[in-house]
Amino acid sequence: DIQMTQSPSTLSASVGDRVTITCRASQTISSWLAWYQQKPGKAPKLLIYKASSLESGVPSRFSGSGSGTEFTLTISSLQPDDFATYYCQQYSSSSTFGQGTEVEIK
Amino acid sequence: QVQLVESGGGLVKPGGSLRLSCAASGFSFSDYYMNWIRQAPGKGLEWVSYTSSITTYTNYADSVKGRFTVSTDNAKNSLYLQMNSLRAEDTAVYYCARARYSSTSCSDYWGQGTLVTVSS
Numbered sequence: 001d002i003q004m005t006q007s008p009s010t011l012s013a014s015v016g017d018r019v020t021i022t023c024r025a026s027q028t029i030s031s032w033l034a035w036y037q038q039k040p041g042k043a044p045k046l047l048i049y050k051a052s053s054l055e056s057g058v059p060s061r062f063s064g065s066g067s068g069t070e071f072t073l074t075i076s077s078l079q080p081d082d083f084a085t086y087y088c089q090q091y092s093s094s095s096t097f098g099q100g101t102e103v104e105i106k
Numbered sequence: 107q108v109q110l111v112e113s114g115g116g117l118v119k120p121g122g123s124l125r126l127s128c129a130a131s132g133f134s135f136s137d138y139y140m141n142w143i144r145q146a147p148g149k150g151l152e153w154v155s156y157t158s159s160i161t162t163y164t165n166y167a168d169s170v171k172g173r174f175t176v177s178t179d180n181a182k183n184s185l186y187l188q189m190n191s192l193r194a195e196d197t198a199v200y201y202c203a204r205a206r207y208s209s210t211s212c213s214d215y216w217g218q219g220t221l222v223t224v225s226s
Contacts, residue, residue, distance in 0.1 A: 001168065034212045036151075043201055043216035044151065055214065087151050094165055095141075095153035095211040 002026050002090050006098035012106040019075040021101045023088035028068045032092035035064055035073045038100075039084045047086075048073065078103070108132040108215045110202045115220030122192050122224070128185040128202030128217055135183040136160050139205035141213055142176060142187050144198035144222075154200070155187065156211050165210070170196075192224045 003026040013019050023033065031051035036044035046055045048064035051071055061076040075082055083105055088098040114126040128140070142154040157164045159178040166174060175188040185202055199221050203213035 032212075038151075043203075043219060044213075045216075046206075046212070046214045049206060049209070049212050049214075089151075089153070089212065091209060091211045094167070095156070097151040097153060100150045 002029060002093055002096050004088055004090055004096050004098040006086075006088055006101050008101060009099065010102045010104060012104050013078050014106045015078055015080060017078045017106075019078050019082075019103060021073045021086055021088075021103075023066075023071045023073070023098050025069045025071075025090055029090045029092035031067045032090060033064075033066070033071050034089045034091065035062075036087045036089065037082075037084045038087065044087065075103075108204065110204065110215055110217035112200065112202050112217045112220040115200065115222045117223045117225065118192055119226050120193060120224055123188070123190045124192065124222060126187040126189065126200055126202075126220060126222070128187075130183045130185065130202075130204070133204070135178075136180050138207065139210045140176075140178065140185045141203045141205055141211050142174075142185075143201045143203055143213070143216075144196075145201070145219075146195070146198040149198075152198070153211060156205065157185070158210075189222070192222075194224050196222060197224045198222060 033051045035048040038044040052064045111129045141156040155176040157176045173191045199219040201219045202217040204215040
C-alpha cells in the first residue's frame, strides 16, 4: 500500500502569509494527487487534482506542484476563510489520504 | 446541481451489520466512479471503497476487505455500502463522494455524511 505523509501536522500563520504544505508518497504516484480543504463539521472540498490542476471555482491563491513522490500545496496569501485542515490524497493505486495539516491562526 | 444524500447510519453492536445508502442526483450516475470515504471522530480521512456501475469494478481498503460490500442501483441512482462484522474501529462519519470524470477516487462532490457508531 502507498503511504502518504504530510508535513507539518499543524501550521500557525497570519492573514496574508504565504503557506506551504508538503505531502510525500512512499512510492511514485506520477501526478495522481489531490488536495482537499475541510472545515469542522463539513465535508471536504476538492482544491487541486492531478497535482497542479485547480478545481473550478477555487481561488487562484491556491496552487499545487510536484510529481513522483514529493508534492506541495501553496496558499499565496492566506485569507480568513482558509483556516482549515488540508489533506492530500493519492489515487494512483487504490487511494490513500495523508494525515492532514491544520492551518491555525497565529 | 449535483447532490449526494447519505442515509442508514446509526448505532450498532460489535459484530453487527448495517447498510448505508447514497442517493445521487443532478448527473449521469452510471458515468462516474463512486466512493465511500470515512472519518473517525477527531481523526483524518480514510478511503474505504470505490465502484463503477458501468464496469462493475470494485476496490476496497484492506481494513474493510471481506467485511464491506459496495454496490449500485442505476435505476435508483443509488450507491450502497453493506457493512458486516462491524468493529469499534469502524465508528466514523461515512461520506459518499463522486469521483471526477475519468478518475476512480479523486472526488469533486461529497455528501453531508452519515454517522455510524459501533458500540455495545
